Amino acid sequence: MKLSDLRNNDTSWRIVVLNGPNTKAAIDSIGNFNELLHGWADELGVEIDHFQSNHEGKILEYIHANVPTANGFLVNPGGLTSVGESLRHALKDSFRPTSVVHFHNAELGEPSIFSPSVTCISSGLDYFSYLSGLISLVLALDDMDFLNPEGNSATNRSHGTPKSLFV
Amino acid sequence: MNATISDSLNTETKRWKIALLNGLNMTSLGQRDKNVYGTIGSLQELEDLVTETGAKFGVDIVAFHSNHEGDLVDFIEGAADIDAFMINPGGLWKFGEPTRIAFEQAGKPFVEVHFANIYATGDKSVYTDSALGTTMGFRHYGYLGTLVGLVAGLNQGLFQSR
Numbered sequence: 434m435k436l437s438d439l440r441n442n443d444t445s446w447r448i449v450v451l452n453g454p455n456t457k458a459a460i461d462s463i464g465n466f467n468e469l470l471h472g473w474a475d476e477l478g479v480e481i482d483h484f485q486s487n488h489e490g491k492i493l494e495y496i497h498a499n500v501p502t503a504n505g506f507l508v509n510p511g512g513l514t515s516v517g518e519s520l521r522h523a524l525k526d527s528f529r530p531t532s533v534v535h536f537h538n539a540e541l542g543e544p545s546i547f548s549p550s551v552t553c554i555s556s557g558l559d560y561f562s563y564l565s566g567l568i569s570l571v572l573a574l575d576d577m578d579f580l581n582p583e584g585n586s587a588t589n590r591s592h593g594t595p596k597s598l599f600v
Numbered sequence: 601m602n603a604t605i606s607d608s609l610n611t612e613t614k615r616w617k618i619a620l621l622n623g624l625n626m627t628s629l630g631q632r633d634k635n636v637y638g639t640i641g642s643l644q645e646l647e648d649l650v651t652e653t654g655a656k657f658g659v660d661i662v663a664f665h666s667n668h669e670g671d672l673v674d675f676i677e678g679a680a681d682i683d684a685f686m687i688n689p690g691g692l693w694k695f696g697e698p699t700r701i702a703f704e705q706a707g708k709p710f711v712e713v714h715f716a717n718i719y720a721t722g723d724k725s726v727y728t729d730s731a732l733g734t735t736m737g738f739r740h741y742g743y744l745g746t747l748v749g750l751v752a753g754l755n756q757g758l759f760q761s762r
Contacts, residue, residue: 557733
């Protein structure tokens, strides 16, 4: 059993993982996080890149530079969770499906300007929240009627706006 | 870290038993709004998909669904042999206190899964603070990502403190 066996498509989507301020200690405690991410991505058959910064402006510029080639974002806003309005704007402006990621559900339970704004949420499974989000996002990108950027049906959500149940 | 994730999933140390609970209105899957729920055909199709995916990783899935919250509470209270739960509580996300308390009493990790991003309503789920994890907005694909992440973490012993 390989992770790619979960897929019915072999498009090599490019997923960008962003980690905001105050996440460095948690990420460093895992070991070689980049190697881990690339191992997962290789097994799924997709590309992945990771950027961590304590500076919101650097994350914005990384997003601006990578939007043309990115198919989706996994974002742990860290210390920006309740206040990172500019990061939220950059993600909305990208028109790419985005999932927030949190190590622990206590972080998701705190006030967040991202949770209501993003397409998806993957939280609480420690560093495997990134794996869970990655797999779910890739399978959703494979689906023409969901997040696939080539899809044009009424149910396609590749522009990244979540479907509110109240709309 | 050199092992692939599949190596870490296909463990022979323990065969986990994970309950898949689907709550109110999920029996109507297939007839619900496709903007929210996508193209999956039925609840049976979803339960089969999760069960088959679990089998590939050597995990037993026990699927249960009901439109009656009391049935969910009964199931959780009687689930001594279950190692972890995945639940889509449906509309109970807003006020399903009996189910939340049953999970607290069971003391096992549980992950709340929804097809839609419930947080886009501007409200918070009553389960967020009690749950190990939350997956929302990936339609039915969130169940599969969650299952893999949950099993990987159980194999690593990350969730035993709950």
